[in-house]
Amino acid sequence: MKVMLVAGTRPDFIKIAPLMCALHQPPAMESILVHTGQQRDWRMNGLFFQQLAIPDPAESLDSDGSSVAARLTTIMLRFEPLLNKYRPDCVIVVGNVHHAIGCVLIAAEMGIRVIHVDAGLRSPSRNTPEEIDRILADHLSDLLFCTEQGAVDNLLRECIPKSKIVLAGNVTIDALWRYWNKARASRILPALELPDSGYAVLTMHHRPNIQDAAGFSGIIAAMEVIGLDMPVVFPMHPRARELLTVDQMCKLHSAIRFIDPLGYLDFLKLMASAKVVFTDSGGVQEETTVLNVPCITLRDSTDRPCTAEMGSNYIVGTDPDTIIDVYRHSQNGGRKTAT
Numbered sequence: 441m442k443v444m445l446v447a448g449t450r451p452d453f454i455k456i457a458p459l460m461c462a463l464h465q466p467p468a469m470e471s472i473l474v475h476t477g478q479q480r481d482w483r484m485n486g487l488f489f490q491q492l493a494i495p496d497p498a499e500s501l502d503s504d505g506s507s508v509a510a511r512l513t514t515i516m517l518r519f520e521p522l523l524n525k526y527r528p529d530c531v532i533v534v535g536n537v538h539h540a541i542g543c544v545l546i547a548a549e550m551g552i553r554v555i556h557v558d559a560g561l562r563s564p565s566r567n568t569p570e571e572i573d574r575i576l577a578d579h580l581s582d583l584l585f586c587t588e589q590g591a592v593d594n595l596l597r598e599c600i601p602k603s604k605i606v607l608a609g610n611v612t613i614d615a616l617w618r619y620w621n622k623a624r625a626s627r628i629l630p631a632l633e634l635p636d637s638g639y640a641v642l643t644m645h646h647r648p649n650i651q652d653a654a655g656f657s658g659i660i661a662a663m664e665v666i667g668l669d670m671p672v673v674f675p676m677h678p679r680a681r682e683l684l685t686v687d688q689m690c691k692l693h694s695a696i697r698f699i700d701p702l703g704y705l706d707f708l709k710l711m712a713s714a715k716v717v718f719t720d721s722g723g724v725q726e727e728t729t730v731l732n733v734p735c736i737t738l739r740d741s742t743d744r745p746c747t748a749e750m751g752s753n754y755i756v757g758t759d760p761d762t763i764i765d766v767y768r769h770s771q772n773g774g775r776k777t778a779t
C-alpha cells in the first residue's frame with residue numbers, strides 16, 4: 441500500500457507527525473510526503489519537521505501565486521505528474537486543506553482514493569476560502585475521518601454516505617500526548633522571564649480579527665485591561681505581522697508582549713502553564729480543552745463544538761466587555777489549569 445500525504449502549514453505538520461509514525465508501524469506502508477509550500481518560514485516549517493522528527497518531504501509543490509487561480513493552477517499542474525510518477529493507492533489531506541484542495545481535485549479526477557483527516561468541521565458562514573475548500577474536500581473524499589460527533593452529523597446532513605465516515609479521534613491531540621514529555625522539559629518559561637503569579641497567552645491571525653477595525657480594537661481594549669492583571673504573551677504568526685498596520689502594531693505593543701512564533705514544544709509548555717489563553721485558532725481550542733486551560737475564543741462561533749461543550753472553551757467574539765467578563769469568570773475558581 442502506497443500512501444501520499446499532503447501538508448503545507450504548521451497545523452498540518454502537527455497532524456501528519458503521528459499519522460506518519462502510525463504508517464511506519466508494521467505492517468508498514470510506503471508513505472510519500474508532498475509539501476504544498478504554503479508556509480516556508482523556518483519557525484513555521486523546518487522547526488516543526490525537526491522537533492516532530494518528520495521525514496523530509498519527497499516533493500514540494502512550491503505553490504505560489506498572486507491570485508487564487510494562479511495558486512490553484514500551479515498546484516494542480518505540479519501535483520498531477522507526481523501522481524503519475526508515484527502512483528499512490530490513496531492521497532491523505534489533513535485539516536482545512538486550503539492549498540491542498542488542488543491536490544484533492546486532481547486525485548479525485550484521476551480516480552485515486554482521497555482521505556480527509558479532520559473532516560466535517562463547519563463554520564456557520566461559507567464566506568471564507570477555507571470553508572469552501574473543506575466542504576469541497578469532504579464531498580470529493582472517499583473516506584472521512586472525524587474528530588467529534590458534531591462533525592459526523594454535519595457530513596450526514598450534507599448527505600455524505602455513513603459508510604464513508606469514521607469517528608476516529610483527533611490527531612492534533614495524538615501529537616500533543618506523543619510530544620508531551622518533551623514539551624514539559626521546555627525552558628521557555630524561564631527564558632521569557634514570566635512571573636510566578638501567572639500570565640496569559642494570545643494567538644490571533646485570522647483575517648476578520650485583524651482586518652475588521654472594530655473587532656481588532658475590541659480585542660486590544662480587552663488586552664489592555666487584562667494586561668494590568670498579568671502579562672499577555674503573543675507569539676505572533678507571520679501572517680498577523682503582514683496584515684497588521686503600523687498603527688495597530690503600536691496599539692498592540694502598549695498592551696501585550698510580542699514574541700516570535702514558537703516551536704511546537706515551547707508553545708505546548710507555554711500554553712499548558714498559562715492562566716488563560718485567548719485565541720482564534722482551531723487547534724489551540726482543542727489543545728487547551730485537553731490541557732484543561734481556560735480558553736477564550738475570539739470568534740463568534742466555533743467549528744469544534746465539543747471544546748465548548750466540555751467546558752474549558754468560551755466562545756466570546758471580539759466585544760471587549762464580554763471578553764473581560766468571561767476572563768474574570770474563568771479566573772474565579774471556574775476551572776483549574778494543567779501543570
Ligand code: UDP
Binds near residue numbers: 454643720
Ligand atoms: N502553535 C505553535 N507555536 C505557536 C503558536 C501555535 O506550535 O507559536 C501550534 C499550536 O499548538 C497549534 C497550532 O500551532 O497546534 C495551531 O496553528 P495555527 O494557529 O497556525 O492554525 P489554526 O489552528 O488557526 O488552523
